[in-house]
Amino acid sequence: MNRRAFLAGVVGSASATLAGCTGILNTGSNTPDGDIGMGSVSFNPQEYEAKVGETVVWVNTDMRNHSVTAYEAGIPEDAEYFASGGFDTEEAARDAWRNGNGTINPNTTFEHTFEVPGEYAYFCIPHETGGMSGTVVVTE
Structure with a gap:
């Protein structure tokens, strides 16, 4: 075997292995752009800062289905509730x-525009017990 071919294989394998450590699956050029990625049981980053009026985009970079669901008690009092699927309450x-x-299927997105400053706590319904939650901090 050629030494260069061997080294290229080793480096490629190591890169693929290390890429898996982030919790985000890069599914290639068909993956849409987003601000927050969804790994197997995590949002990446777990805390995201946005400005009032900014639209935040979550992208499912994983192979499993996820949700983005606000905790009703975890958003500012005057803020609009948000959840993938367009539901008005956490219970719904x-x-x-x-x-x-x-459901947010693999390689699809969910977005929400934040109009009220404050902290917004959210989670993934099927992976909540695994700790899949995050926070968007909205500033003026």
Whole structure:
């Protein structure tokens, strides 16, 4: 075997292995752009800072289905509730997930525009018990 071919294979394998350590699966050029990625049981980054009026885009970079669901008690009082699937309450989002709605499939996105400053706590319904949660901090 040629030494260069061997080294290229080793470097390629190491890069692929290390890429898996981030919790984000890079599925190639067909992956849409986003601000927050969804790994197997994590949002990446877990905390994201946005400005008032900014639209944040979550992208499912994983092979599994996920959701983005705000904790009703975890958003500012005057803020609009958000959840993938467009539900108005946390309870409606949870109920819909049980019926197969509100899913963010692999290589698809969910977005929300934040109009009120403050902290917004959110989670992934099917992976909540695994700790898949995050925070968007919205500043003036």
